[in-house]
Amino acid sequence: MTADPDVPQASEALLRPVRPPNAFEDTVGRLLQTIRLGMLAPGESLPPERELATKLGVSRDTVREAIKSLADAGYLVSRRGRYGGTFLADELPSHTGDSDDVTRAEIDDALRLREILEVGAARMAANRTLTAAEREVLWTRLTDVRGAEPEDYRRLDSRLHLAIAEAAGSPSLVPLLAENRMRLNALLDQIPLLPRNIAHSDEQHEAIVIAILAGDGEGAAAAMRAHVEGSATLLHGFLD
Incomplete structure (x- = not known):
């Protein structure tokens, strides 16, 4: 050729x-x-x-x-x-969802808001003195998502991220993050689950939670930022 x-x-x-x-x-x-x-x-x-x-x-x-x-x-x-x-491949696959109406600007908006909300949430959670119950919830949510079956992954992943928002101690943050997670999950549902990415996400989730439990605000923020950047790369790769 x-x-x-x-x-x-x-x-x-x-x-x-x-x-x-x-x-x-x-x-x-x-x-x-x-x-x-x-x-x-x-x-x-x-x-x-x-x-x-x-x-x-x-x-x-x-x-x-x-x-x-x-x-x-x-x-x-x-x-x-x-x-x-x-x-x-001779014929490329179509996306699992209908992404025709999704623009790069809309993807960018959801991803930028995610970085603002979730990096900040991880930092604030780490900087708080968490109760024993809050610490237990974080570890339980982490364990749940690590053992998730593919069909349950998005739901349990969202529960972990919402638990981090709750641990940040700002009740107003949780509904904002939940609303944006709905937007993100609608986008993520349009791309395939890649087993290696899931394994990497599990490692990043653990790093985030351990940093929060250790009271390392900057470490938690850095780990969360790396995590959201990985998801952003895949979303742009498949949907742009």
């Missing part, structure tokens, strides 16, 4: 080093940009894993997990043999 002379330059711009806190999510996002912006034609192969890992500044394991996730979601096809490799 003859490549468009403009494509390599554009691909180089897209396949640039990712941010360490969300290496998997950013790798998925970079590959989705390459796919959805037409840098690859249907049936065309991705660069080798080693080359992608070098360009993105991540391990080959991270690249392999990202490719597997996108293959499971129907975007890529892996083939074995002499002419094997990873190829763009």
Whole structure:
């Protein structure tokens, strides 16, 4: 296949080093940009894993997990043999929901409000002296979401984030965060659940809760910020 002379330059711009806190999510996002912006034609192969890992500044394991996730979601096809490799699917999947009416501005608005509300909530919760009951609720909600089945994940994830808002000690915050979670969940329901992202989210959830229980306000805020940035990367990757 003859490549468009403009494509390599554009691909180089897209396949640039990712941010360490969300290496998997950013790798998925970079590959989705390459796919959805037409840098690859249907049936065309991705660069080798080693080359992608070098360009993105991540391990080959991270690249392999990202490719597997996108293959499971129907975007890529892996083939074995002499002419094997990873190829763009001949027909890309449609989203699980109707995103035609969702604009980038609406996605950005929900994500920015989430960062304002949830990063602040984590910091405030950590800076408070929590009761034994409040501490128990946080740990229970964390345990629940870590063991969630896929069909229950969004609900239990939301319960954990609402528990963090409650622990911040501002009753007015909870309904604001709940309303925005409804918007976010409607968006998240339109993209596939990626097992590696769920595992990473579980790790981030634990870091957030441990920082809150340790009274580390800045640590809790930083962990929450990294967490929401990972979700933002996937939402833009799949829905933009």
